[in-house]
Amino acid sequence: MATYAIGDVQGCYSELVDLLDTIxxxxxxDQLWFTGDLVNRGPDSLETxxxxxxxxxxxxxxxxxxxxxxxxxxxASLQKKDTxxxxxxxxxxxxxxxxxxxQPLLHRSRDPAYTLIHAGLPPQWNITQAQILAAExxxxxxxxxxxxxxxxxxxxxxxxxxxxxxxxxxxRFITNCLTRLRYCDNTGxxxxxxxxxxxxxxxxxxxWYQIKGRQSSKDQIIFGHWATVRLGEKQDFKTARVHxxxxxxxxxxxxxxxxxxxxxxFSVPSRQQKSNR
Numbered sequence: 001m002a003t004y005a006i007g008d009v010q011g012c013y014s015e016l017v018d019l020l021d022t023i024x025x026x027x028x029x030d031q032l033w034f035t036g037d038l039v040n041r042g043p044d045s046l047e048t049x050x051x052x053x054x055x056x057x058x059x060x061x062x063x064x065x066x067x068x069x070x071x072x073x074x075x076a077s078l079q080k081k082d083t084x085x086x087x088x089x090x091x092x093x094x095x096x097x098x099x100x101x102x103q104p105l106l107h108r109s110r111d112p113a114y115t116l117i118h119a120g121l122p123p124q125w126n127i128t129q130a131q132i133l134a135a136e137x138x139x140x141x142x143x144x145x146x147x148x149x150x151x152x153x154x155x156x157x158x159x160x161x162x163x164x165x166x167x168x169x170x171x172r173f174i175t176n177c178l179t180r181l182r183y184c185d186n187t188g189x190x191x192x193x194x195x196x197x198x199x200x201x202x203x204x205x206x207x208w209y210q211i212k213g214r215q216s217s218k219d220q221i222i223f224g225h226w227a228t229v230r231l232g233e234k235q236d237f238k239t240a241r242v243h244x245x246x247x248x249x250x251x252x253x254x255x256x257x258x259x260x261x262x263x264x265x266f267s268v269p270s271r272q273q274k275s276n277r
Contacts, residue, residue: 003112003260005033007245008224010064011042011083013051015255018268023257027055033107033260035224035245036062036118036179040085040108040166042250042272046086061103062118063179063223066153069141072097075150101141105178106134112260114243115216119225120181120208123188124161126215133174140171153251156192182226184208209240217241222258227251251275 004023009016025032034057039045041064068084070076072093078085087093107116108131108161115127125133140149153175163193165173176192183194190208194201207229208214208223218239223244227248229235242262247267249255252274256269 001029003031003033004257004266005035005114005116005222005245005260006245006257007035007247007255008062008227008249009034009042009048009052009255010035010037010250011039011045011048012249012255012270012272013042013044013047014271015249015268016048016051019255019266020256022268023259023266032057033116033222034059035116035222036060037224037246039068039087040064040082042083042260046090048097049087049100050092052205053096053099058107058109058116059103060116060118061100061175061179062106065100065103065243066150066175066179069097069101069146070153073147073150075147076154099145100276104134104138105175106131114220114222114260116177116222119223120177120184121214121216121221122161122177122181122184122190122208123186123211123214123216125177127219130178130216134178135143137171137174139179147174159191160187160189180226182229183209186211195228197228197230199232200233205238207235208235209242227253248275 032055038048038052053247071078101133121130155172158169158173180192181190184190185204191205192203224246227246229244231266243258245256245258247254247256249270250272252270252272255271256265256267258265264270
């Protein structure tokens with residue numbers, strides 16, 4: 001039995017099938033973890049959702065997954081680059097999106113000892129606190145209050161954590177960290193506008209996992225979201241105890257999995273057109 005964590009698929013169904021073949025995945029023995037962003041930008045979001053749902057994996061929600069749910073709830077519009085239209089018109093849309101809405105924002109495992117998130121954690125949060133805060137958003141997503149949540153989900157403020165945050169500001173901050181975060185400063189102030197590879201960011205900003213004194217630094221963290229993270233200056237992921245699995249399949253690079261038991265990586269080439277992103 002093996003556990004494989006897989007980076008952002010983003011509708012790259014054919015590459016996911018290739019990767020499952022490469023790792024000789026056995027659905028009766030092995031378990032899959034997904035870093036989120038199953039859908040959008042790639043060509044086959046509907047097929048990807050159907051396949052992943054059938055495999056009963058561990059997964060966390062990414063920003064593109066939440067965007068799809070917000071569109072379905074009537075609180076966001078399809079954007080020019082969105083490719084989730086087939087999901088919204090599928091005969092099994094209700095079942096697929098109901099399943100998606102039940103997925104967590106954070107998964108923590110003791111054996112093997114890893115935490116799975118989509119994007120990042122602010123330095124003020126330890127893993128236990130992050131798990132509690134993620135559960136606050138998950139509880140709203142799983143009720144009728146989800147529609148109102150989607151109406152308030154978008155936005156880049158507040159940009160620093162406080163226990164005094166309440167209401168939609170609190171839930172938005174938690175959501176932004178877990179599904180969108182890349183950079184913050186040493187005070188823990190997050191930046192949602194910085195998206196490039198490490199080494200090209202504004203002064204005073206660092207990748208979230210490089211912040212000195214980060215409260216989650218003793219935990220092994222698996223994340224996706226950041227397709228360019230490996231394209232910048234050399235990253236000491238091992239010392240930071242993080243595993244960055246988004247290798248930009250949708251941008252023409254590769255789809256990657258890591259076997260948790262021995263941290264062996266497996267990748268398959270993308271079938272998508274190469275992007276200069």
